[in-house]
Structures are given as C-alpha cells and as structure tokens.
Amino acid sequence: MKRFGRWLRWGLLAPFALAFLWLLWLFLWVVYWGQFNPGTTRFMEIRLAELREKNPDAVLRQQWVPYAQISVHLKRAIIAAEDAKFVDHEGFDWEGIQKAMEKNQKKGRFVAGGSTISQQLAKNLFLTPTKSYFRKAEEAVITLMLENLWSKRRIFEVYLNVIEWGNGVFGAEAAARHYFAVAARQLGPAQAARLAGMVPNPRFYDRNRNAPGLGRKTAIILARMPSAEVP
Numbered sequence: 001m002k003r004f005g006r007w008l009r010w011g012l013l014a015p016f017a018l019a020f021l022w023l024l025w026l027f028l029w030v031v032y033w034g035q036f037n038p039g040t041t042r043f044m045e046i047r048l049a050e051l052r053e054k055n056p057d058a059v060l061r062q063q064w065v066p067y068a069q070i071s072v073h074l075k076r077a078i079i080a081a082e083d084a085k086f087v088d089h090e091g092f093d094w095e096g097i098q099k100a101m102e103k104n105q106k107k108g109r110f111v112a113g114g115s116t117i118s119q120q121l122a123k124n125l126f127l128t129p130t131k132s133y134f135r136k137a138e139e140a141v142i143t144l145m146l147e148n149l150w151s152k153r154r155i156f157e158v159y160l161n162v163i164e165w166g167n168g169v170f171g172a173e174a175a176a177r178h179y180f181a182v183a184a185r186q187l188g189p190a191q192a193a194r195l196a197g198m199v200p201n202p203r204f205y206d207r208n209r210n211a212p213g214l215g216r217k218t219a220i221i222l223a224r225m226p227s228a229e230v231p
Contacts, residue, residue, distance in 0.1 A: 061169050075156070083117040
C-alpha cells in the first residue's frame with residue numbers, strides 16, 4: 001500500500017512537473033528572442049516540411065529587416081486590418097474575443113478566435129495551425145509572456161518579420177519582393193493595404209491575387225490607415 005501511495009503521488013505530481021517544465025521552456029525562449037531575432041518559428045517549420053513533401057529541395061523565402069526599415073504604411077495597414085487597439089491593450093481584445101465566441105456558438109464549431117497581433121505572434125512562434133480551445137489556452141499563456149517581457153515595438157517587429165505571406169513566403173521583406181519587387185521600406189499605401197488584406201489567408205491570395213474580396217478589403221484598410229497608431 002505504501003508503494004502504491006508513492007506511485008499515486010508521483011502520478012498526480014507528474015502533470016504539474018511537466019507543465020512547469022513546458023512553461024520554463026517557453027519563458028526561456030521568449031526571454032532569448034526578446035534580444036535575438038528568431039531564425040525560424042513553429043509555423044515556418046510546419047510549412048517547410050509540407051513544401052518538402054513535394055520538393056525535397058524547397059526553401060522558405062524570408063529575410064529579417066529591422067523595424068525602422070519597414071514601411072510605416074505597412075505598419076499602419078497591419079494595425080488597421082488586424083488589431084486596431086494593439087498599442088493600448090495588454091495582449092487581448094476582450095470585445096473581439098466575445099464577438100468571436102458568439103460567432104463560434106452560432107456556427108456550432110470553432111471558426112474565429114478574435115486574436116490580437118500578440119496572440120498571432122504567440123501562435124506563429126510556438127504552436128500549430130490547429131484550431132481548438134486548448135490551443136487558445138496555450139496561446140494565451142505565451143501572449144502574457146510576450147506582453148510582459150517585450151515592448152510593443154519588439155512584438156510588432158518580430159511579427160512583421162515572421163508571419164506567413166504566401167506559399168513559402170514569410171516576413172515583410174520577402175512579401176514586398178515577392179508581390180511588388182521592392183524592399184519592405186519602399187512599400188506605398190496601396191501596396192501595404194493589399195499585403196495586410198492577405199494576412200488572414202496568405203496562401204490562397206498568393207494563388208488568387210486578383211480575388212474580388214481582396215480588392216474590397218484593400219479599400220477598407222486604406223480608409224482606416226490614417227487613424228492607425230503604431231508603436
């Protein structure tokens with residue numbers, strides 16, 4: 001009975017120990033990437049593996065550029081399109097989350113997440129594209145770490161350099177060159193708005209660049225850009 005009791009205690013403690021180690025692993029990576037630029041992300045690894053199933057020699061297109069070398073038009077466009085309250089909130093847009101939950105309940109499945117830029121970055125750095133409430137919980141933990149350990153400017157700089165923008169295309173510099181043959185710092189307002197409109201479904205828009213919906217989204221984003229506040 002004593003031996004059984006010891007095994008029971010260890011069995012109960014093991015999940016907490018694993019959770020602690022997982023949190024510590026995340027914390028250390030967040031601290032490190034606060035000072036050093038990520039060479040890759042979980043999303044990049046997943047997309048590269050998918051590409052190499054078809055072509056073993058496939059590579060991703062991504063080039064890191066400092067925050068100051070990214071067009072302010074693109075910064076305003078992303079804020080306007082993805083997270084208008086970015087500079088003010090602490091990682092979560094509670095109104096957006098409530099609307100997403102109502103939409104999910106109406107559809108009877110997980111179709112929207114109400115994610116902020118910080119939450120999207122958390123997902124891109126560490127998680128998978130899978131949609132579930134458990135993954136949203138993981139995302140929330142990482143978001144809190146990012147918001148408390150990084151500045152808004154650092155969060156936005158990393159986000160702009162690592163998000164997916166097409167089939168094998170990641171980051172603002174690669175996107176600007178892929179779609180418009182210019183550097184990220186040279187993007188104009190209309191180009192920036194178009195790139196921002198692609199963010200929710202980048203691989204689809206890479207294949208369907210003249211999709212009518214993208215044109216409408218671009219116009220809406222352009223109208224919102226003057227009021228967008230960037231870090």
